[in-house]
Amino acid sequence: MRLITIILSILITITSSMTSFADTKNVKNYSFDNDIKMSGVISTTGKFFNISKNWNVENAKLNLVFTKSELLDVDYSTITVFINDTPIHSQRLDGKKEYKKETVIEIPKDLIKEGFNEVKIKAYKTISDMVCRDDANTANWLVIHEESNISVNYNYKEVSNQISEYNNLYMNSDNGSRLNTTILIPDNYSSKELTSGMILSSDIGGNFKNESFKFDFNLYLDFKNKDDNIIYIGKENNTSKDILNLLTDDEKNKLKENCIIKQTNSIFNKDKKMIIIIANKEELLEKASRIISSDELLKNLNTDSMTINENTDVDDLNKKISSNRVYLKDLGYDNIIEKGPFSQETIIDVNVPKNKVVTNGSKIKFNIRYAQNLDFERSLATVYINEIPIGSKKLSKEKSNNDTIELELPKEVFNYNYYQIKVVFNLELLDLACVTRETDNPWAYISNDSFIDFSYVDNKNLSFKNYPNPFVNNDKLNDLKVVIPDSSSSEDLTNVANIIGYLGRDVKLNNGDFKVLKSSEIKSEDKKSNLIIIGTPKNNQLIKDINKNLNLKFNNDYSGFKSDNNIKFVGKYASEIASIQLIESPYEKTKATMVISSTVPKDLSLGRTYLSDISLTKELKGDTVIIDRNGHIKDLSYKESSIETNEEINTHKVLSSQAKIFILVAVFLFITLIISIVFLIIKYRK
Structure with a gap:
């Protein structure tokens, strides 16, 4: 009896586990x-x-x-x-x-x-x-x-091994917004292998523009998530035999002058997929990552294995996707119809590139139609931008089948990166004073070939409000070099990859100038680019080199940050924080540098978290951010402080000028008084 009870218990446990597994969605x-x-x-x-x-x-x-x-x-x-x-x-x-x-x-x-x-x-x-x-x-x-x-x-859905299925396989996330995908590189990776992996990290961001996500970027021997799909990038002589054995003899022979991209089953889990990118020539690894990160090129790769070489053109067409003219259809909107009497409204969301500022000359033009049974003496359309009314138009029977609303944007709505455009139709009917029942009459229609014409100037203000500008510009990574410590763990690389993934949200073209370099490899020419520098003064020499240029500087022995006019540190607190700083590049005035630094490596993850989570990053302000181990954050604005100082200096100059004028007038009056006295003395002597 006892044996039967034990067997039944085991069967119930197994059944329960199977049911739980089956219910996992x-x-x-x-x-x-x-x-x-x-x-x-x-x-x-x-x-x-x-x-x-x-x-x-x-x-x-x-x-x-x-x-x-x-x-x-x-x-x-x-x-x-x-x-x-x-x-x-x-x-x-x-x-x-x-x-x-x-x-x-x-x-x-x-x-x-x-x-x-x-x-x-x-x-x-x-x-x-x-x-x-x-x-x-x-x-x-x-x-x-x-x-x-x-x-x-x-x-x-089950998908094939075709490379064109890349996004359907590797851009899937679990319930906690973690991708079921890990990017792997060799343990003794080179900068080009690392850059190739980071190009694909940027592409992940492009696939999750408005969603939170996180993913792992691991060294080969650190990989533990066997249930993940795998993206592997490496040189042939850096790649394990287990992965090389996935290639045919013909594919191995082609590695001498080509890069192989192959989609197959994972060596870690036969139920998972793995895409491998292998070459002898390192520069071909980058080309392979660029072709996969191009939606236009990727959709044509209807094969499970392909080769590319030095002559393969993998760049997106160098066209400017972000135009000054933004059509509703390009934003994903269909033709919009509003039905019913009285007030009917529709809302359109428009984002402006972070590297641009809207100025004079910007306008909207909406192509509209509306019913002919309106009381045209009282019917009109009004447009609001960010809840500010910018103009109204009276509707007319003569134009009801082909009308337009054309309005210029007033200065009150300049300097925004996000615009909520609300179009409100007041559709009044004759002899109808209120709504008594639902009806589809009257109606108003906005065609999706309507557009907003933006007049832009470049946004040169270094502020986290404008991030990721200037590291992304004109829809691509903008002459960017990311400099990391010479030795980085899988956790370090995962954090860097998620930062690059955040930049990728604003990237639409794969042909930007982008490299990831170890700190010992950076050359003078590289320093003239936009820079993102990550590390501590001890593991990244570049941080020591530019300490004098930082907004928030390290102290003399680099054991902590130094108090200044913006913030005071007490005790050990200065050594237990991380900072993120945006500064003008010390090497090239037209470029920018972002420094993510701390005194000990473990605190670097504090800064990286705030540059990869969309809900946290959008809350950052100023040009300098401090995060402590308890998650407390402080925004500082050194440039604004500098401007105020200049204003004070200018005020002193104005006061000095006024004092000089006062002195000159006083001297003139004094001389006049002396002359008058002399003349009086001479007169009375006579």
Whole structure:
């Protein structure tokens, strides 16, 4: 009996484990980001979510968190949820006062499509049977809270060994935003092997522009995540036999003058994939990384093995993607239609390159159409930028089928990197004073060939508000050299790779000038580039060399940072922090240098964290950041301080000038007085 009990226990444990394993799925949550206030009798809001083409969606749901006015009429007030304009759920809004009520709504899988999907929430809210009065009643409200989200459970589709499947294989993340991918390089790596891996790190950032992510960049012998897909880069004589054995004899022979790119099963886990990039000539490794990081070139690599040589052209077309003219369709927007009477609005998000500043001459031009049954004496369209109204246009029946809104951007909206453009249509109808029921009439339409024309000047202000400028410019890495200690662990390289990954969010072209160098290898010519220098004064000589140029300097024995007019250190605190500093390059005035430094290597990760996490990096200000071991952060602005000092000096100069004038006038009056006295004396003597 005891034996049977033991066997049953083991079977239950195994079954439970198998069930748990079977239930493990990838989950992607799309949050609402901000509270959404919905007023009036009829109101609508929506949220987009994206389904990648390599996902098999298991299920999806809307987790709706809302608060409503307790005065709503329970018999008539409702909300309805749509997925891609198909209704999937309705419920009454009861009269109970309940803060942040939670409702879970299943989204039918067959209504979800690849690419962008829209969940729309429509609310009908009344307080009494006097609907017209309710429409303007301030107690008629509903709030969708930012805790709301769309949750998608999915598995990844099986893909082939074609190199063109690279993004579908290696750009997949788990539920904690960690990529299921590790980049591997040899233990005794060269700078060119390292640079090749970092080019692919930048490409990872390009695939996760608006999402948090992290990934591992390891030395070969340190690799432990056997369940990861692998990207391996190395020279033939630096590569283990286990990896070389994945090549055919013909491929090995081609290594003399070529680089081999091969997609295969991982040597660590037969259920995982591995792409290997191997060459004898180091410069070919970089070329291979560039061809893989080019979406345009990658999609044509419909093979599991290929060779490239010195003559292979792997650069993206040297065209300027970021134009001064930004079309809505290039931002991913479809044609926009708004339906219903009275106030209808649409919001368009536009980001400006961090290396540019918007100036005079910028304008918007929206191509619009609208219904002909409007009361044209009262109907108009108004445009807001970052909640600032920039102009309105009266709608007319004569132009209803082909109209435009063309407005110049006022100076109040200059100097932003992000623009929220809101177009509000006031669609008034004859003999209709308020909304009594939902209707699709009237309507207004914005074509996605509408555009914003930006007039730019270069942004030369070195500030973390503008980061990653100037290290990324015109959609590519901008003459950038990253200088690291001669000896770096897998953890060190992972941190550097994630910093490069963050830069890659703004990179669209693969032909930027970029290298990663060991500190002992840097040459005078390299120093004339934009620099990112990482390390301590003891393991990176370049930090010692430029200490006098830093905003926050090390003390004489490099045991800690030195107090100055911006910050005071007490005790050991100065040796237990990391700093990130943006300065004008000491070697080339037209270039910039960013220094990530600390007194001990373990503290460097403090600085690197704030340069790779999108939620943390966007909060940085000034030109110098200090982070301590408890995660406390302090922003400093040395350039602003310098400007204030100059203003004080100028003030002293002005005061000195005024004093000189006063003295001259006093002297003149004194001389005049003396002359007058002399004349009086002479007169009375006579």
